[in-house]
Amino acid sequence: MNALNSLLDGFGTALTPINLLWAALGVLLGTAIGVLPGIGPAMAVALLLPVTYGLDPIGAFIMFAGIYYGAMFGGSTTSILLNTPGESAAVVAAMEGNPMAKAGRGAQALAAAAIGHFAGGMVGTILLVALAPTVARLAVDIGAPDYFAIMVLAFIAVTSVLGSSRIRGLASLLIGLTLGLVGLDQMTGQQRLTFGSLQLADGIDVVIVAVGLFAIGEALWVAAHLRRRPAEPIPVGRPWLGRGDVRRTWKSWLRGPFIGFPFGAIPAGGAEIPTFLSYVTEKRLSKHKDEWGKGAIEGVAGPESAASASAAGTLVSMLTLGLPTTAVAAVMLAAFQQYGIQPGPLLFEREPELVWGLIASLFVGMVLLLALNLPLAPLWAKLLRIPRPYLYAGILFFAAVGAYAVGGEVVDLVILLIIGLIGFGMRRYGLPVLPAVIGVILGPNAEQQLRRALQISDGSVTGLVNTPFAVTVYAVIVVLLAWPLLKRLVRRDRTAASS
Amino acid sequence: MTTQTTDIPPAPASARRSWLRDHSELGVCVLLLALGVLVLTDALAMDVDIAQRGPVGPKTVPIVVGAGLLLIAALLAVDVLRGGRGQAETGEDIDLSEPADWRTVLLLAGVFLGAAVLIEPLGFPIAGALLFWGAAFALGSRRLDRDPLIAAVLSLVTYAVFNNLLGVPLPGGPLMGAL
Incomplete structure (x- = not known):
């Protein structure tokens, strides 16, 4: 009941003209970014971090959330019409959606995806309203050791669940932690890795690291391998669904969120796993098994619904625990730090206007997105024809603006380029970028919590595991670490049994 | 392998x-x-x-x-x-079947550094326009009628939005001084 009241207050915040404007701007930008190849929501939010210098936090986060949800909507358009998904969340949409478009049912595929996102986002956000305050209340008296445990969980999860190689994930994390060390130690003022430079004593701004790794690194990497001839999108009309299609898909739309939401909330790689699980589930339950692989509409509806719901799940962990489970959440966490706001259980008490305004704006954004995407899909598809030199020159341009706006220092642009070159090398050699970004954002914080916890326990390591919460988190970490080993044992058992 | x-x-x-x-x-x-x-x-x-x-x-x-x-x-x-290899990242506009085009990457880095050096003496509107045009040129765009125009408009609009709307000061340079 309490949550409902707070939500109503939130609508009061979200429906003011200026915040409606930010929501509309966010979903417009998000859809465009989702449709545009080569630029994902994490890069977009990173490029927009400089607006945090001039905008109030509520407006900024309403816009960022709009970008996150909007990019999910737009991403499926690219997958369906172009068959070359750029974001991992949209891979599954291409599997059935592109054959549908080739068979002349692109309009139905786009409609199934858009309504799927709407349904998934709605159910997911309702779950967010229902669960987030409870999680926050349960976690409200967590202390330094608990925070440290959560951050270690984020580090381990991001390196060992995502990506194909743990060693490369760890290498990336350590690069990020190193970048986070540069500057004055927060507790003693000791200079670290500054080499006597005054500029480095301030530390490397998170905005510069995020923009460098996501935007400059990506633009340079694409430039090195730019496709001579961009793929041609399949032309498509206005999305619509016949009655038969609706009868086939409504259950898929409603099933998707219950797969997507929990996976978004845990650090398991965002939308990638749940969209795939939803695909498999829909395939098993389908009455039209012969159509799969040739364009089964349930294979678009379910996964897309799961993808949007996972975004809502991501926000639960980010807002209540300060635990980023996806790249977008990590960059949003950086934005919170820019404002000096610590996401976590206390956020709901300290910043109720911000939190509930943000959540209410998600509902508003979802309605706007449905209205934008159903009638205007053919227009959005035109964005796929943008000349690639302009697209990537634009990314470099806005990256430079963002980095320069941080402090008006030319040296920041040089640091940005260096970090961009690191990002380029990481893409070349398969080091995932996300662990490095999480390392920079959470590293300094984790160190502080660690030292605070050990200060309380007077140096005894037991001070890190003296709460049930921390012990639980460490147990989860052990399972994550042991998972490949366990899997190998199970497989060996099975092969032994079969032979 | x-x-x-x-x-x-x-x-x-x-x-x-x-x-x-x-x-x-x-x-x-x-x-x-x-x-x-x-x-x-x-x-x-x-x-x-x-x-x-x-x-x-x-x-x-x-x-x-x-x-x-x-x-x-x-x-x-x-x-x-032992033969392990990191997988190069893929994407919509990426074609990994051809060898890396180092010339473009170096050109882009050079254009970026050049713009960084010019931003203070020339101001953001000019340096930003040169950055966009130079980057588009390095990436293969040769529309001399269109490219500089887009670059100039983009740079001026961005300057106005940041400087006047968002209150993030950017150096105007001699151009803004003259206007």
Whole structure:
């Protein structure tokens, strides 16, 4: 009941003209970014971090959330019409959606995806309203050791669940932690890795690291391998669904969120796993098994619904625990730090206007997105024809603006380029970028919590595991670490049994 | 896997070069190793008697990170020598079947550095326009009628939005001084 009241207050915040404007701007930008190849929501939010210098936090986060949800909507358009998904969340949409478009049912595929996102986002956000305050209340008296445990969980999860190689994930994390060390130690003022430079004593701004790794690194990497001839999108009309299609898909739309939401909330790689699980589930339950692989509409509806719901799940962990489970959440966490706001259980008490305004704006954004995407899909598809030199020159341009706006220092642009070159090398050699970004954002914080916890326990390591919460988190970490080993044992058992 | 695991005979230089190209990822190990040494030396050179509060000083975490870098460098080297390869990232506009186009990358980096140097003397509107035009040119756009125009409009609009709407000051340079 309490949550409902707070939500109503939130609508009061979200429906003011200026915040409606930010929501509309966010979903417009998000859809465009989702449709545009080569630029994902994490890069977009990173490029927009400089607006945090001039905008109030509520407006900024309403816009960022709009970008996150909007990019999910737009991403499926690219997958369906172009068959070359750029974001991992949209891979599954291409599997059935592109054959549908080739068979002349692109309009139905786009409609199934858009309504799927709407349904998934709605159910997911309702779950967010229902669960987030409870999680926050349960976690409200967590202390330094608990925070440290959560951050270690984020580090381990991001390196060992995502990506194909743990060693490369760890290498990336350590690069990020190193970048986070540069500057004055927060507790003693000791200079670290500054080499006597005054500029480095301030530390490397998170905005510069995020923009460098996501935007400059990506633009340079694409430039090195730019496709001579961009793929041609399949032309498509206005999305619509016949009655038969609706009868086939409504259950898929409603099933998707219950797969997507929990996976978004845990650090398991965002939308990638749940969209795939939803695909498999829909395939098993389908009455039209012969159509799969040739364009089964349930294979678009379910996964897309799961993808949007996972975004809502991501926000639960980010807002209540300060635990980023996806790249977008990590960059949003950086934005919170820019404002000096610590996401976590206390956020709901300290910043109720911000939190509930943000959540209410998600509902508003979802309605706007449905209205934008159903009638205007053919227009959005035109964005796929943008000349690639302009697209990537634009990314470099806005990256430079963002980095320069941080402090008006030319040296920041040089640091940005260096970090961009690191990002380029990481893409070349398969080091995932996300662990490095999480390392920079959470590293300094984790160190502080660690030292605070050990200060309380007077140096005894037991001070890190003296709460049930921390012990639980460490147990989860052990399972994550042991998972490949366990899997190998199970497989060996099975092969032994079969032979 | 296409690695040559056979012991290297007193091979011709070309064979050694192709072995190196196959194992260029070892360069990543060297960089990680160097970074680890850097972090460790910086940490050990710290003089922390001054204001240590609590049992864990400012040295501890850098030492852990530095040691971790050394360990990961070694593990990655083992993985590469055993034939493991990091997968290059793919994307909508990426064609990995052709070799990397280094000229474009260097040109872009040069244009970016040039714009960084020019931003203070010329102001943001001009330097930004040059950055966009130069980058588009490096990426293969040759529309001399359209490119400079788009660059100028984009740069001026961005300047106005940041400087006047968002209140983030950008240097106007002589152009804005004249207007």
